[in-house]
Amino acid sequence: MAKQTDVIIIGGGVIGSSIAYNLLNDGYTGEVTVFEKDKGYEFASTPRSAGGIRQLFTTAINIQISRYSLSKYKTFEEDMKVDGDKATIDFQDRGYLFLSKDGSFQELKKQHLLQRQYQVPSQIVEKKNLLSIIPELNITDLQGGLYCAEDGYLDPYSVMQGYIRKAKQLGARYHYKEVKTILTGRNGVKGVQTTDNEIHHATVVINCAGPWGPALSGKIGLPLPVVPLKRQIIQFDIADPLEKDLPLTVDPTGVYFRHEGKHVLAGFSEKVEPGINFKWKRSFFIEQLWPILANRVPNFSQAKVKGGWAGIYSHNTIDQNAIIGVHPDMAGYYLANGFSGHGMQQAPAVGKGIAELIITGSYQTLDLTPLRFSRFKENDLIIEEAIV
Incomplete structure (x- = not known):
């Protein structure tokens, strides 16, 4: 019926x-x-x-x-809140940071102007000032970044x-x-x-x-x-802790990283064939993430992978x-x-x-x-x- x-x-x-x-x-x-x-x-x-x-x-x-x-x-x-119990989501307002090199810094400046029109408290960060956000950052090949301290990450x-x-x-x-x-x-x-x-x-x-x-x-x-695309995230530890908690940071290559408690999470939108696939591979970290991470933050050079997972983007083509x-x-x-x-x-x-x-x-x-x-x-x- x-x-x-x-x-x-x-x-x-x-x-x-x-x-x-x-x-x-x-x-x-x-x-x-x-x-x-x-x-x-x-x-x-x-x-x-x-x-x-x-x-x-x-x-x-x-x-x-x-x-x-x-x-x-x-x-x-x-x-x-349900029956007096709060919905704890562990929101960490540690910021969001896009790094840039070559000509992309000018694009970030244009983006910043638009964001300010809508009252986003974003700011352009000149090269040397990036170290005030991530002291260990390798800024040799960078021109600057776009940062919003109000942003962050949650569970x-x-x-x-x-x-x-x-x-x-x-x-x-x-x-x-x-x-x-x-x-x-x-x-x-x-x-x-x-x-x-x-x-x-x-x-x-x-x-x-x-x-x-x-x-x-x-x-x-x-x-x-819309097609399904696999996206992998790797969790790793480092022997030499960072001075400050990380914002969610996006390298010019597209590789991103952030803290997850004492661990670090990293990922990248790799090119994959459409399909639903939940298998993550350690080789993804070794071949695609680690060289970029180790270059950008020297503390990551001795990273030890603790685990990972794969999720699916519903990708609008x-x-x-x-x-x-x-x-x-x-x-x-x-x-x-x-x-x-x-x-x-x-x-x-x-x-x-x-x-x-x-x-x-x-x-x-x-x-x-x-x-x-x-x-x-x-x-x-x-x-x-x-x-x-």
Whole structure:
């Protein structure tokens, strides 16, 4: 027998759970049902991310999203309190730092001017002053950097769990089942069918299924320009501790690193074939990361690998930015996909925006229209230069 609900969210990770929370927190009176196939969240994208939070973007929409999301993460522990228990997310406001050499320093200066227009407290750091942030940094080949002390990193798994617990407290129903297909009719979406052949009817279906989202959309004839790409993160120790805690630092090569307690995390967006693959390789560190890390911070030259993992980017192949909002060709079908590595840090703003769109029919707090699906056909792309 078919079951009836009002809103179906496919994917119970940080994006889907943020939407569920925001809907109910903003007074939505309908029933919100979340489907998540991975009950233990073992392969969810959020817990496998580096946890960076930054405002150092190069497009107005991404800067605005980050400004809003950062403000929410600063009060997240209190806002997501359940039965007196705070949602501890270990937010470390140790900053975010992009390093530059050659002609890229001028580009950072242009980015800085745009960021300041939106009240981002970023600053251009001249070469010699980089040592005040990371005293051990090899600055020989650098020209300078772009730094925001207000940014930092947090525990992405705890953020996701905070949203889940609060959404459930507010009344969201979580079903740990896999959605096989989205059901459609002449007037729009009708619901979903799970792999155990349960039918759930709803007039609103939101695709937040991350790397698995494009396949679901493709089944109903609405392909998304999104592919899954493996991203590896390596954790290592060093014998000679650094003088200061690291900001999340991005080398000119694209290699990034930050502290994780007493350990250091590092990663890099390597070129890989699309596909879902959760195997990490020690050789990735030895061949691609270590030479760059050891050159940039001499203390890393004696790094000892402690472990690693691989996660999946839902990579937008056209402009590497999120696809947000109702699909123009299917009434009631909403998208929140293609984040290309920005999902966790954009979740508060996206959850708020989608909730407003469903409740009121328009964006109220922050206009997410630039991230609409139709921008591809309209050739109104969001070209973000600060991709990590």
